Structures are given as structure tokens and as C-alpha cells.
Amino acid sequence: VGFVFPSVAGITYTTVPALNPSFVLPTGAQNGAQEIIFTWQTNSGVGTQTKAELQWSTDGVTWKALANVGTAQSYTAPAATFPAGTIYSRIRTTSSYGVVSQWVQRNFTVQYPAASVTLTTPTSGSVDGGGQITFAWTITAGGGSTNGTQMDVSTDDGLTWSSVVDSTTAVTRYTAAAGSFPAGRLIWRVRARDSYAGWSTYKQ
Numbered sequence: 290v291g292f293v294f295p296s297v298a299g300i301t302y303t304t305v306p307a308l309n310p311s312f313v314l315p316t317g318a319q320n321g322a323q324e325i326i327f328t329w330q331t332n333s334g335v336g337t338q339t340k341a342e343l344q345w346s347t348d349g350v351t352w353k354a355l356a357n358v359g360t361a362q363s364y365t366a367p368a369a370t371f372p373a374g375t376i377y378s379r380i381r382t383t384s385s386y387g388v389v390s391q392w393v394q395r396n397f398t399v400q401y402p403a404a405s406v407t408l409t410t411p412t413s414g415s416v417d418g419g420g421q422i423t424f425a426w427t428i429t430a431g432g433g434s435t436n437g438t439q440m441d442v443s444t445d446d447g448l449t450w451s452s453v454v455d456s457t458t459a460v461t462r463y464t465a466a467a468g469s470f471p472a473g474r475l476i477w478r479v480r481a482r483d484s485y486a487g488w489s490t491y492k493q
Contacts, residue, residue: 307388308334310341310380312395321371321399322432322485327356328363329380329393336384338362346377349394369433369485371399401486404431406479408492418472422465428481431489435459437482441491447476454479 308331319325331338343355343364355378356364379394407427416422428435440454440463454463459481478493 305386305388306334307390308338308382308384309390310382310393315397318398318400321401323368325366336386338382339385340383343380349377373399373401402431403486403489404435404481404483405429405489406481406492418470420467424463426461426479428459431483431486433484435481436484440479443476
């Protein structure tokens with residue numbers, strides 16, 4: 290008995306291309322004391338984004354999860370998420386066809402503005418050491434809150450310093466009792482600590 294086999298048409302399988310993301314934001318230096326916004330777009334591929342994974346690192350080797358989002362193409366990181374320095378971030382997306390893209394990386398810099406101090410009184414000149422001496426200054430906050438103040442004085446032209454104020458709050462005034470300092474030249478300096486940036490430089 291003869292058999293006739295039907296011809297079989299050739300079938301070509303095509304790999305579904307991934308959605309390839311690219312970062313739009315962030316760029317350049319970022320204020321770590323504020324929210325940092327990440328945005329991206331998908332430049333090519335088939336389908337729509339159903340998932341995006343964001344990670345970050347301080348060395349580009351060890352990565353931490355930052356966010357997993359669905360169809361959104363943005364994410365806002367809360368203030369103080371990242372330490373100061375170079376931050377490595379990367380993203381990959383999953384399409385509606387279930388295809389996962391390669392990781393795409395974007396590096397940026399995080400900075401934390403420090404507090405600053407302005408000395409107001411006494412100014413240079415003579416002060417009567419026989420009475421109380423009031424030292425006053427202003428503090429301009431940095432990126433966070435002011436959580437420390439230090440004031441030092443020197444009677445030997447800055448060779449050695451003595452602490453007269455060491456507080457964990459924002460202090461803007463110190464009154465020395467009469468006779469606290471010997472006659473002669475007195476130098477005073479103040480610095481403030483920001484909750485994010487740490488200690489400012491001394492102002493004297």
C-alpha cells in the first residue's frame with residue numbers, strides 16, 4: 290500500500306527583542322539631602338514594560354535593590370538614601386512578552402551641603418575682661434538639621450584650643466563669666482554639624 294506524505298511548510302522562529310531601557314535622570318551632581326528622581330525610557334523592542342528593577346552600588350561591584358516598579362518609568366528615592374560620593378545605578382526591564390533586558394548603568398555624584406557659621410560679636414578690638422563677654426554667631430543650615438555646635442578659644446595664637454561649647458543642638462550664643470580669660474590676644478572659633486553632612490569647617 291502506498292502512502293503519500295503531505296508537505297510540511299518551513300516555520301521560522303524569531304526571538305522577541307527585549308525592551309532596552311536608557312536613563313534620562315539623574316544626571317551630574319545630586320543633593321543627597323533632597324529626593325532624587327530616576328526616569329528612563331525604552332528605546333526599542335517589542336511589547337510594553339511590565340516591570341523595571343533598579344539597583345545601586347557604591348563600587349559598581351556589590352549591588353543593593355533600590356526599587357521594583359511595574360509600568361511606571363520613574364522612581365523617586367527618598368532624601369538621604371545614598372551616601373556622599375559616586376553612586377552607580379542600573380536598571381533592567383521586563384516586557385509584556387516576558388523578555389528581560391540587559392542591565393543598563395548610569396553613574397552620578399551625591400553631595401550633602403554643610404552648615405555654615407557667621408561670627409557676629411565680639412568683633413576684633415578690645416573687650417573688657419572684667420565683665421561678662423558674650424560671643425554670638427549665626428548658623429545657616431546645610432541639607433539637614435543642625436545637630437551639633439562647638440566653640441573653642443585660644444590664648445596662645447592658635448597653638449592650643451580649649452572647648453567652651455560642645456552641644457548636640459544648634460547653639461548661637463555663649464556668655465563667659467568675668468575673668469574667664471587672661472589679658473592679651475584671644476581667638477575664638479565655631480563650627481556646626483549637619484545631620485547629613487557632618488561638621489562644617491571652623492569659622493574664626
